[in-house]
Amino acid sequence: MEKRNRVVIPALIATTLKELQRMxxxxxxxxxxxxxxxxxGRFVPSTSLPFSLPxxxxxxxxxxxxxxxxxxxxxxxxAAQVGTVIxxxxxxxxxxxxxxxxxxxxKRVALAINxxxxxxxxxxxxxxxxxxxxxxxxxxxxxxxxxxxxxxxxRELRHLRPRLDIEVDxxxxxxxxxxxxxxxxxxxxxxxxLLLAEDISLNMKTLRELVAADI
Numbered sequence: 001m002e003k004r005n006r007v008v009i010p011a012l013i014a015t016t017l018k019e020l021q022r023m024x025x026x027x028x029x030x031x032x033x034x035x036x037x038x039x040x041g042r043f044v045p046s047t048s049l050p051f052s053l054p055x056x057x058x059x060x061x062x063x064x065x066x067x068x069x070x071x072x073x074x075x076x077x078x079a080a081q082v083g084t085v086i087x088x089x090x091x092x093x094x095x096x097x098x099x100x101x102x103x104x105x106x107k108r109v110a111l112a113i114n115x116x117x118x119x120x121x122x123x124x125x126x127x128x129x130x131x132x133x134x135x136x137x138x139x140x141x142x143x144x145x146x147x148x149x150x151x152x153x154x155r156e157l158r159h160l161r162p163r164l165d166i167e168v169d170x171x172x173x174x175x176x177x178x179x180x181x182x183x184x185x186x187x188x189x190x191x192x193x194l195l196l197a198e199d200i201s202l203n204m205k206t207l208r209e210l211v212a213a214d215i
Contacts, residue, residue: 006181008207010200011035011065011169011191013048020049024056026200033061035169035189036082040068043088044139053081065112065169067139071098075105084108086133089121099128110167114139119153119160130165131187132157136180137170143192146171151183158184174206181211 010027014020041047044067063084071087085102110131137144167187197203
């Protein structure tokens with residue numbers, strides 16, 4: 001992996017626009033990319049951001065992780081506010097149509113898979129994807145510990161696609177980030193370790209240093 005592709009990404013789970021704004025103020029100055037977690041209470045038990053996003057500064061650096069049962073209405077309403085759209089492979093609808101929709105709107109196309117979903121279910125779609133998000137926890141909450149067995153899927157996918165952006169999300173902290181990186185992830189999402197910290201910038205610096213060089 002090229003060094004420039006190693007990115008630590010804060011994940012924002014907000015339930016109101018005011019809460020989202022507070023979180024953005026915390027990470028805006030030092031985050032190269034920011035993940036917005038969108039949850040509908042159906043695909044996952046939790047709910048988050050309102051349906052319509054506000055105008056975001058530098059929208060190209062945002063990615064929307066859509067933990068929703070029907071992503072297409074959200075994409076049509078909000079894609080202009082983000083650079084990357086990440087629906088889940090496990091939705092009951094036609095995922096191929098959703099991927100075409102994302103691409104037609106000029107966005108980076110990604111897919112997320114839950115811990116129980118095998119990597120081979122991604123195979124029909126890999127040539128269409130800019131990025132894959134492998135959930136390293138069951139989605140929907142801050143603070144769950146990383147499931148070590150999910151890193152085998154990272155290794156498998158990195159072997160299949162050496163140049164693909166592979167993202168992990170869940171339980172990423174100083175004790176786990178090196179394992180995730182060494183398995184093959186180059187985009188590393190951290191939620192509670194960053195957003196619940198007293199000094200987010202210090203915690204971000206810690207994570208970045210752990211993947212800044214091959215040690």
